[in-house]
Amino acid sequence: MKRLSFFLLFFLRLQFLLAEADPAIFREYDIRGIVDEQIAVEDIPDIALAIVTYLRTVDNTVKTLAIGSDGRVHSPPIKAAMVNTLLKHGFDIIDIGTCTTPVMYYASHKLSVDAALMITASHNPGNYNGIKIRLGQRAVSGDEIRTIRDFYFSKSFISMSPQLGVCKDYDLITDYIDYLATHFSHLVGKKIDAVIDCGNGAAGTVLPALIKAMQWEDSVSLLFSEVDGTYPNHVADPTSEKNMADLKKVVLNSPGWIGIGLDGDCDRMAPMTSKGLLIKGDQLLALFSKPLLENNPDSRVVFDISSSLFLHQLIKNWGGTPLIAKTGISNVSRMMSDNHAAIGGEISCHTIFSDRYFGFDDGIYSMMRLFEMLHESKLTLEEMVAILPNCVSSPTYRLPCERSACLELIDELYQELSCEEGTEIIAIDGIRIHYPDAWAIVRPSNTEPLASIRFEGRTQQDLEWIEERFAPIINRYVEFIGSPKPVMLESDCSPKQKRFVESLRNIRS
Structure with a gap:
């Protein structure tokens, strides 16, 4: 009996060691799945090697990577496994800590790094996790993710370096907040009147300090700002009416205040009017495009194919050139880059600004542009939305x-x-x-x-x-x-x- 138990335990252990991640985690825009069902910490070393093997096939000089993580329960062990594996293979790491995905994107512009990784599953429930990948200043997606998948399952990895890499911690959040406070210095101390639902996501690593830097303590309040990877209050997807129910209650009890919803890794922002109306992504893009096109006529505006029919005509009426992209913010971003577009977005409330920003989707930056637009126009959000066709x-x-x-x-x-x-x-x-x-x-x-x-x-x-x-x-x-x-x-x-x-x-x- 003891011998049978020994062989059973040995067999189970062997099966565990031979187990691999679910192929379905290699998605169109990132690597993502349910932890311990589709992806486990034990899978991370080989996933890390598959990622850097691909990066080196594109650019064999890739050496230094920035790595950040959101507040999910599994993010610290996943990041530790990722960092340890890459260090053993000679890669240098700049650990930017617990942060938003846009802070990771910011790293690719502000730090001397060749690539950047973010441990996150965006707006998915807390039992999910994954990895977003950036090479240089662009996202890795589509066929590139599928190539990483092929490297993972074939185990065709780069050779281990004889020299260990070096890991350094870097407080990039402070730099990021300073950048935003400087960029929007004309809003310092202004009366904003907004409630921001952080959804217990990574936005909580930025917003308390940003509000202080902007002197908004009396006119901006935070809801669910504690970073909690179990997401105890609601799923951190601000485009869902159900998820924004608590925000709506607060807004309706705060006359004249608007609401802001941010997703789990803070690359999306969905605003809510003072009457509790949640603004859709195509409406939001229209609101942002109008003043931009007034100041920059003939600019190109990119939106995804699921966006409203009215958006195409409005952009033309306002003197812009509308361009339709496939669904997915990576496709919008690629079309923007190829056509030198000033702004782009999609129905899920991703918005990319390249007129005065770096050209990546950033929920907090989008929020700041909205506050700026409201302040300069002297209009309410309801009055702005009223100019849009009522489809x-x-x-x-x-x-x-x-x-x-x-x-x-x-x-x-x-x-x-x-x-x-x-x-x-x-x-x-x-x-x-x-x-x-x-x-x-x-x-x-x-x-x-x-x-x-x-x-x-x-x-x-x-x-x-x-x-x-x-x-x-x-x-x-x-x-x-x-x-x-x-x-x-x-x-x-x-x-x-x-x-x-x-x-x-x-x-x-």
Whole structure:
């Protein structure tokens, strides 16, 4: 019996040692998964080697890396495993501590580093973690992540250096705060009247000191500023109405104050009006673009294909050049760089400024630009939003659908609808179909087996019409996984907004 137990323990230990990370963690924009299910601390040494092996294939002079981490429970051991592995292979490390992802991006501009890594899973729940990668001053994504995946599973790593690397700690947050305080010195001591929901994310490493530096103690208050990787109050995704419920209560009880929501690693910012209206990413980009185009006519503005129809026309009306990118902030950033665009953003409230900033998405910097815009215009956020066309849009429906089935769905939509009178089709990322008074987009998720679907109409009647037009076709492809009602992710739907999903249910039953 003892011998059997010994061999069983030996077998289990061998299985553990041979276990590898789930291939699904190598996503479109980063490496990310559920800790101890898809990715474990024990996987990190080989993941670290796969990353630097790829970096060296692009630039064989890569030597020094900045590494930061968010406040997740697993971030310290993951970072320690990453740092120790890289030091053993001769890489020098600048440890910038617990910080926001934009502070890591800032490191690539301000420190003498060849690359930068951030241990984070952005807005995902606390049981997730992962790694964002920057080479020089650009994000590593797409095929590059897939190449890192291939290096990881083939174990084709660079050779170990005979000389150990050196690790130094660096307080970059203080530099970052000084930069922002100098850049926005005209706002020092001004009455801002804002409540900021940090969501227990990494924003709490910056905002208390920034508020003090800006002398805003009496006009800016913080909600959930304690960095807590268990996210005890809500998931740190500010685009969700459900997650912003506490912020809304505070705002509604603070007459004239606006709300600011930041995500877990602080690369996104979603504002809320004093009446509790949460501003969408395409609306936010429009608000930022108007004064920018007034001061810089003929500038290019990049937005993702899921953004509202009104955005394209507004940018043209304001003298700018609208450019449509595939979904994903990395795609927006790449198109901005290729076309020397002044600003870009996407529906999920990532915003990139390159007119007066470094050209990366930064929730706190976006917040500062919003405060500046409100101060200089003397308008309220409600008054600013009122200038935008009042289109009616659905949430983003994310329905279970394997990628192959989603591509078949897109092909069928093209075949069936492209010949309809008055339609216009854009096919750079899935399919976007325009009618005179409504549009729809269907695209495969880059990270999960889901179809991402969104509708918009000039009126409620137009929205209902296009949802009903698409429902029978979409119904043939989405999976119901044992239930007559599809699973919905990342959408907080009111009873009216559930109409489209219920229509699918009625067709199926």
